[in-house]
Amino acid sequence: MRHIISILLENEAGALSRVSGLFSARAFNIESLTVAPTEDPSLSRMTIVSVGSDDVIEQITKQLNKLIEVVKVVDLSEAAHIERELMLVKVRATGKDREEMKRIADIFRGRIIDVTESTYVIELTGNNAKLDAFLDAIDRTLILETVRTGVCGIGRGDRILKV
Amino acid sequence: MVLTGAEILIRCLQEEKVEFVFGYPGGSVLYIYDEMFKQDKFKHVLVRHEQAAVHAADAYSRSSQKIGVCLVTSGPGVTNAVTGIATAYMDSIPLVVITGQVPTAYIGQDAFQECDTVGITRPCVKHNFLVKDVKDLATTIKKAFYLAKTGRPGPVLVDIPKDVTNHKCEFSYPKSVTMRSYNPVTKGHTGQIKKAVQLLLEAKRPMIYAGGGVILSDAAELLKKLVKALGFPITNTLMGLGGYPGTDPQFLGMLGMHGTVEANMAMQHCDVLLAIGARFDDRVIGSPDHFAEQPRKIIHIDIDPSSISKRVKVDVPIVGGVSEVLEDLMKQLELAEAKPDAKALADWWQQIAEWRAKDCLKYKQGSKLIMPQFVIQKLYEVTGGNAFVSSDVGQHQMWAAQYYKFDKPRRWINSGGLGTMGFGLPAAMGVHFANPKATVACVTGEASIQMCIQELSTCKQYRLPIKIINLNNRYLGMVRQWQEMFHGNRYAESYIDALPDFVKLAEAYGHVGMQITKPEDVEPALRRAFTEHKNDLVFMDFITDQTANVFPMVAAGKGLSQMILAEDL
Numbered sequence: 001m002r003h004i005i006s007i008l009l010e011n012e013a014g015a016l017s018r019v020s021g022l023f024s025a026r027a028f029n030i031e032s033l034t035v036a037p038t039e040d041p042s043l044s045r046m047t048i049v050s051v052g053s054d055d056v057i058e059q060i061t062k063q064l065n066k067l068i069e070v071v072k073v074v075d076l077s078e079a080a081h082i083e084r085e086l087m088l089v090k091v092r093a094t095g096k097d098r099e100e101m102k103r104i105a106d107i108f109r110g111r112i113i114d115v116t117e118s119t120y121v122i123e124l125t126g127n128n129a130k131l132d133a134f135l136d137a138i139d140r141t142l143i144l145e146t147v148r149t150g151v152c153g154i155g156r157g158d159r160i161l162k163v
Numbered sequence: 164m165v166l167t168g169a170e171i172l173i174r175c176l177q178e179e180k181v182e183f184v185f186g187y188p189g190g191s192v193l194y195i196y197d198e199m200f201k202q203d204k205f206k207h208v209l210v211r212h213e214q215a216a217v218h219a220a221d222a223y224s225r226s227s228q229k230i231g232v233c234l235v236t237s238g239p240g241v242t243n244a245v246t247g248i249a250t251a252y253m254d255s256i257p258l259v260v261i262t263g264q265v266p267t268a269y270i271g272q273d274a275f276q277e278c279d280t281v282g283i284t285r286p287c288v289k290h291n292f293l294v295k296d297v298k299d300l301a302t303t304i305k306k307a308f309y310l311a312k313t314g315r316p317g318p319v320l321v322d323i324p325k326d327v328t329n330h331k332c333e334f335s336y337p338k339s340v341t342m343r344s345y346n347p348v349t350k351g352h353t354g355q356i357k358k359a360v361q362l363l364l365e366a367k368r369p370m371i372y373a374g375g376g377v378i379l380s381d382a383a384e385l386l387k388k389l390v391k392a393l394g395f396p397i398t399n400t401l402m403g404l405g406g407y408p409g410t411d412p413q414f415l416g417m418l419g420m421h422g423t424v425e426a427n428m429a430m431q432h433c434d435v436l437l438a439i440g441a442r443f444d445d446r447v448i449g450s451p452d453h454f455a456e457q458p459r460k461i462i463h464i465d466i467d468p469s470s471i472s473k474r475v476k477v478d479v480p481i482v483g484g485v486s487e488v489l490e491d492l493m494k495q496l497e498l499a500e501a502k503p504d505a506k507a508l509a510d511w512w513q514q515i516a517e518w519r520a521k522d523c524l525k526y527k528q529g530s531k532l533i534m535p536q537f538v539i540q541k542l543y544e545v546t547g548g549n550a551f552v553s554s555d556v557g558q559h560q561m562w563a564a565q566y567y568k569f570d571k572p573r574r575w576i577n578s579g580g581l582g583t584m585g586f587g588l589p590a591a592m593g594v595h596f597a598n599p600k601a602t603v604a605c606v607t608g609e610a611s612i613q614m615c616i617q618e619l620s621t622c623k624q625y626r627l628p629i630k631i632i633n634l635n636n637r638y639l640g641m642v643r644q645w646q647e648m649f650h651g652n653r654y655a656e657s658y659i660d661a662l663p664d665f666v667k668l669a670e671a672y673g674h675v676g677m678q679i680t681k682p683e684d685v686e687p688a689l690r691r692a693f694t695e696h697k698n699d700l701v702f703m704d705f706i707t708d709q710t711a712n713v714f715p716m717v718a719a720g721k722g723l724s725q726m727i728l729a730e731d732l
């Protein structure tokens with residue numbers, strides 16, 4: 001099953017490599033990993049999407065907790081949560097495709113954030129499925145480049161991950 | 164007081180009451196060695212290879228419950244030390260490893276003797292640090308000692324660039340350390356402990372399985388009290404030997420791949436299993452699927468939550484230090500009104516007696532060839548079971564574990580997790596520094612001993628009266644055994660050709676060498692070594708039966724009740 005694991009860790013050099021090294025050393029799977037400092041600059045917040053059986057996910061959270069620099073670990077997918085990913089897509093936008101591309105972007109609530117005579121860069125946020133659906137909806141041959149941030153997530157309501 | 168980084172480091176080690184630093188100098192640590200030279204509060208032990216420095220510090224810790232400290236230079240000093248660090252990590256031994264690094268401005272420039280120490284060692288340390296500013300040095304050292312010893316112990320590495328050891332700052336050593344991200348649980352959950360007590364008292368076929376955690380937690384006395392109070396059978400893992408007296412009738416011997424019939428069968432067929440400071444590893448339970456075929460309730464005490472339900476699903480997990488939890492468990496047991504089921508227990512002991520009657524460790528000592536088991540038995544007799552025994556890795560290690568009955572903890576010093584050949588001799592050195600009056604034997608083989616044989620020179624320098632018991636079968640014995648059993652007798656590269664004359668080699672290093680070829684000479688030679696040559700290092704080269712194998716054996720991937728016995732072949 002797919003799990004979204006949120007981690008608060010000390011914002012120190014090398015902390016990221018401890019986490020990624022742990023996943024490779026123990027043959028755990030990483031679908032995506034995002035990390036950035038929080039409002040408290042001494043802490044980083046990391047979101048990892050992983051796929052595994054309950055036993056594997058239990059080991060992942062235990063092993064993460066064992067890392068000295070990790071302050072807290074939460075499996076967001078255990079309860080109500082929100083997940084978002086940001087994607088930037090550069091597409092060819094000439095002739096009739098130019099208008100079509102704008103329309104589809106609008107339908108997906110995307111924004112065109114860079115325009116040239118022949119290209120658009122479209123910014124899109126949503127969960128995995130929405131971003132995939134957008135890519136399926138446009139003519140694949142027009143895609144010049146895509147970049148995705150990977151998932152970041154947060155618990156709904158009173159579920160708060162804080163020190 | 165304003166001090167240089169090197170002075171600060173020395174002061175920190177003194178504050179930590181360090182007695183010995185095992186190390187080897189080099190370019191990046193020269194300021195440190197210079198400061199060390201000017202003091203006499205702790206001693207430095209000069210090894211001949213950095214791997215040995217770490218093994219010696221490791222065994223110093225294993226045999227004394229203190230933290231081992233080593234000091235090596237950057238680059239090759241570090242890479243040589245990695246085997247030792249990984250060895251300590253696998254067996255959860257508290258070490259502080261101090262490594263020199265090239266000056267901060269040179270880091271990342273492929274400087275002479277530079278390597279990414281923090282990167283290379285990251286997967287085999289509990290934690291590591293790179294100190295970039297001399298102002299952080301004292302706190303980092305304090306943290307290193309704190310992390311090494313608390314929670315699940317392990318090696319902690321501190322990498323110090325050369326310029327940092329020469330920079331100055333105000334020194335004060337922190338009295339304590341708190342880290343918001345590190346708060347190991349030591350006290351077990353009372354509810355869980357109550358559940359455990361109830362399960363134990365309801366058991367019909369109980370079994371206790373205790374590992375290295377008992378020794379690390381200094382809980383041997385408590386464990387003995389508990390086992391005596393319950394009247395249950397107990398087994399030890401390879402790492403746990405000595406955690407329960409090896410000569411006690413309730414002790415079923417070691418379990419696992421080369422465990423006794425009674426220990427393995429009781430493990431497989433029990434209905435309640437109490438696992439204490441052990442981790443159900445592959446050499447202990449064999450195939451987890453086969454192990455799970457017999458239903459049983461499992462209680463697992465461990466300080467590391469990630470060791471619980473890792474390979475085997477557990478019913479009552481108790482996270483905490485072994486000694487703290489056992490103490491609480493004893494209290495709960497005393498409060499409980501129920502007593503263990505005497506009738507069921509008697510039947511269970513009857514069953515165990517039948518397994519025991521197999522006498523699975525028996526072997527025949529003929530008149531021509533020396534059996535390796537015989538040497539260990541005689542070693543046990545001659546030393547009165549009181550020696551500290553270090554070992555290398557392979558058949559000799561298993562025979563030492565099977566035939567030397569350890570009654571006390573911290574006497575059996577071996578590389579259990581990583582299985583590092585070359586561990587034995589430097590480990591014996593470390594044991595001697597921690598226990599200068601004790602008898603120290605190193606059980607090894609002609610292959611293992613050659614992996615750190617240069618340390619004979621260190622032994623000469625410090626006059627270490629270690630007795631090396633070399634079980635010389637002219638083979639990589641354990642490899643040969645597997646090739647015989649599972650690879651159609653094709654002995655690929657397992658024969659150690661062109662062996663040195665170990666007697667002359669020992670003499671060349673200034674020690675006493677003996678070669679023993681006849682069974683009747685084994686005991687007299689051992690007696691001579693341990694009495695006449697009490698104060699010498701004696702290299703005893705026992706030429707043993709080449710065909711001897713270690714039994715019982717659970718083949719890799721098989722289950723505990725699927726043992727191969729000597730009589731089966």
